[in-house]
Amino acid sequence: xxxxxxxxxxxxxxxxxxxxxxxxxxxxxxxxxxxxxxxxxxxxxxxxxxxxxxxxxxxxxxxxxxxxxxxxxxxxxxxxxxxxxxxxxxxxxxxxxxxxxxxxxxxxxxxxxxxxxxxxxxxxxxxxxxxxxxxxxxxxxxxxxxxxxxxxxxxxxxxxxxxxxxxxxxxxxxxxxxxxxxxxxxxxxxxxxxxxxxxxxxxxxxxxxxxxxxxxxxxxxxxxxxxxxxxxxxxxxxxxxxxxxxxxxxxxxxxxxxxxxxxxxxxxxxxxxxxxxxxxxxxxxxxxxxxxxxxxxxxxxxxxxxxxxxxxxxxxxxxxxxxxxxxxxxxxxxxxxxxxxxxxxxxxxxxxxxxxxxxxxxxxxxxxxxxxxxxxxxxxxxxxxxxxxxxxxxxxxxxxxxxxxxxxxxxxxxxxxxxxxxxxxxxxxxxxxxxxxxxxxxxxxxxxxxxxxxxxxxxxxxxxxxxxxxxxxxxxxxxxxxxxxxxxxxxxxxxxxxxxxxxxxxxxxxxxxxxxxxxxxxxxxxxxxxxxxxxxxxxxxxxxxxxxxxxxxxxxxxxxxxxxxxxxxxxxxxxxxxxxxxxxxxxxxxxxxxxxxxxxxxxxxxxxxxxxxxxxxxxxxxxxxxxxxxxxxxxxxxxxxxxxxxxxxxxxxxxxxxxxxxxxxxxxxxxxxxxxxxxxxxxxxxxxxxxxxxxxxxxxxxxxxx
Numbered sequence: 001x002x003x004x005x006x007x008x009x010x011x012x013x014x015x016x017x018x019x020x021x022x023x024x025x026x027x028x029x030x031x032x033x034x035x036x037x038x039x040x041x042x043x044x045x046x047x048x049x050x051x052x053x054x055x056x057x058x059x060x061x062x063x064x065x066x067x068x069x070x071x072x073x074x075x076x077x078x079x080x081x082x083x084x085x086x087x088x089x090x091x092x093x094x095x096x097x098x099x100x101x102x103x104x105x106x107x108x109x110x111x112x113x114x115x116x117x118x119x120x121x122x123x124x125x126x127x128x129x130x131x132x133x134x135x136x137x138x139x140x141x142x143x144x145x146x147x148x149x150x151x152x153x154x155x156x157x158x159x160x161x162x163x164x165x166x167x168x169x170x171x172x173x174x175x176x177x178x179x180x181x182x183x184x185x186x187x188x189x190x191x192x193x194x195x196x197x198x199x200x201x202x203x204x205x206x207x208x209x210x211x212x213x214x215x216x217x218x219x220x221x222x223x224x225x226x227x228x229x230x231x232x233x234x235x236x237x238x239x240x241x242x243x244x245x246x247x248x249x250x251x252x253x254x255x256x257x258x259x260x261x262x263x264x265x266x267x268x269x270x271x272x273x274x275x276x277x278x279x280x281x282x283x284x285x286x287x288x289x290x291x292x293x294x295x296x297x298x299x300x301x302x303x304x305x306x307x308x309x310x311x312x313x314x315x316x317x318x319x320x321x322x323x324x325x326x327x328x329x330x331x332x333x334x335x336x337x338x339x340x341x342x343x344x345x346x347x348x349x350x351x352x353x354x355x356x357x358x359x360x361x362x363x364x365x366x367x368x369x370x371x372x373x374x375x376x377x378x379x380x381x382x383x384x385x386x387x388x389x390x391x392x393x394x395x396x397x398x399x400x401x402x403x404x405x406x407x408x409x410x411x412x413x414x415x416x417x418x419x420x421x422x423x424x425x426x427x428x429x430x431x432x433x434x435x436x437x438x439x440x441x442x443x444x445x446x447x448x449x450x451x452x453x454x455x456x457x458x459x460x461x462x463x464x465x466x467x468x469x470x471x472x473x474x475x476x477x478x479x480x481x482x483x484x485x486x487x488x489x490x491x492x493x494x495x496x497x498x499x500x501x502x503x504x505x506x507x508x509x510x511x512x513x514x515x516x517x518x519x520x521x522x523x524x525x526x527x528x529x530x531x532x533x534x535x536x537x538x539x540x541x542x543x544x545x546x547x548x549x550x551x552x553x554x555x556x557x558x559x560x561x562x563x564x565x566x567x568x569x570x571x572x573x574x575x576x577x578x579x580x581x582x583x584x585x586x587x588x589x590x591x592x593x594x595x596x597x598x599x600x601x602x603x604x605x606x607x608x609x610x611x612x613x614x615x616x617x618x619x620x621x622x623x624x625x626x627x628x629x630x631x632x633x634x635x636x637x638x639x640x641x642x643x644x645x646x647x648x649x650x651x652x653x654x655x656x657x658x659x660x661x662x663x664x665x666x667x668x669x670x671x672x673x674x675x676x677x678x679x680x681x682x683x684x685x686x687x688x689x690x691x692x693x694x695x696x697x698x699x700x701x702x703x704x705x706x
Contacts (some may be wrong), residue, residue, distance in 0.1 A: 033052065033054075034050070036071060039068065049070055049071060049072075053065065098122050099114070099195075100132075101113040101193070101194055102193040102195065103191070106190070111130070111133055124171045125139070136168075139171070155184065162180065162193055162195065164179075165180075178200065179200045180195065180197050221241040222241065224243060226330060226331040227243045227248055227329075228328070229327070230316070231326045231328070232325045235282060240252035247309065260280060266299060267280060267299055268298045269296075269297060270297070272306075282311075285326045294310050296310050307334050310331045311328055311330055352449050353367065353369045353429075353447070353449070353450075357444040359442050362383060363386065364443075365382065373427075386402070390418070391417065391419065398415055398417055401415060402433065405435055406435070411434060412435070414433075415433075416430050428454075430449045432446070497520040546588035546591045550585075550700070552582040553582075553585050560597060564601070571607075573604055573608075575600075577615050578616055583617040584701075585697055587675045600628060601664065603630035606632035606689075607630045607631060607688075611631040614627075615628055621697075623696060624694070626692070629690040629691075630688050631687070631688040632688050633688075634689050635685055640683060644666055644669040645666060676696050679691065680694075
């Protein structure tokens, strides 16, 4: 009965007195009330009690029925569990990943029971266990989803650790790589996987970069024209590229069975001097832990050959920065050095000036011939620019070509230009410039030939030629004028001689008839000479116009022959003209008659009585042919080169046997050439001569297209 008269609030511990107030408010509202609160006993101790109250009507009076049950043990266990859960959640949220619990029930259903809050930061998904599986699966690319499902099923069936790597696309579109790993344990009948999702994007990218780097290294190993070798810290070869045999003379498998100082290498300097082990390029890299470049040394191949190698190497360091080995690039430069040696011999002893230049046009080295040519002491041209040695008026053209050469637009060029000697004198030279591709860049080679004397001679010849042409034009003009001036009175003389001859009887052998005949003969001879001189001068001056057209050579040769029938008969020579079908060629009728008259006149002149002169025409594939053949005195075949020169004939001088000026054949050749043809001769002393004229062939006039 000790509680009768006490208020409900007095039963609660001081910190929980608000519970009684909430109960009264609920009861007044007619709502049942239930709560767990801390109560205080008479002796001052406390306990946890579950308090419940309901309202009912008894005899028209509202009565509250209450009950308090001691739940201290249960409440303390639940409080401990809540505190532990809060602590575990705090730990899970501090782990650098998404902590999860994945539960598989005996009936085969599964899902997440817990997802830490870092799911939002790492995967872009809210940490809701009920929806996380579906949302997460949808963010895995299709190509990897089957792999994920299979790995989960295998881990569940075998109750083993689940571990898988997969790409994951966040809702923002960012692609990352996730490592999922979990360890299974049973909780009652449920199989629970406790694990974590880790963002391994940086690690994956690093692995990919390392893989690409290794692939690149492997490709370099396979395709490098030089041998690439890797040594360990003890100097043993541990890897060699495919080119090892071409450079070292043994298979790459044999290389990895040797050390850098193996006696079988027989390493020496290029001059054959022994090299101590500590001075070998491999040892120097290990000793200095620094790279070295282009160190030359010689080795001996198994077949006894001595090969010259260029070695470049660098140390290989481990993660701790310590040198673990070295990598070397070995190039066989035996042939290159032999070529350079031969080039050096040519360079030093050549009569031409030779210079080696860099891409800027600066002379790296000049041979003695060039130094002498330009008036410099040995070594004096080194570091000079070619622009300093070039005449200012010739520099632009040379510089333009040089720039094109160094840019790769051309491989070489040639140029005539003036150089300036050290004393200021200039001279002409022929320059040939080419480029050489070297491992470390481009080198330019210039070869200079002094053509100053040749230039002067060429200029003198040009002036002499111009003067000769001028004099030849004056000669032609003089001959044309003189021929005209002589022809006029000569025509009158011939006319008077004919009149005198007509006034005397044909059989009269007196002084007057005899003189008249001599005047006529000498006048005609002089007239022929004047015609020849006039024709030659007109041809040389380009004043003889020849109108080429289709001409029947057979008919023209027949007409030309008729003019000489009487003369041939008087000389006792048989003259046979052409026979057969027309032969059509392209020629000028007047020019063709000049050719016929000169050839027939010569043939009759140089053929003795009883001889024969034959004229033929024929057709070839592209030309027509006119031949005049005689059985006369002929001549030495070696003299035919001068036969067509003006004023040249078989017999010359005051005591010559045959009359003539030697102009006929010169005129003939020029006329033939102006008609587009060619004349040749075959002759033999004491047998005769055959002159052949070839002219362009044409169709007969009736078949020519209008």
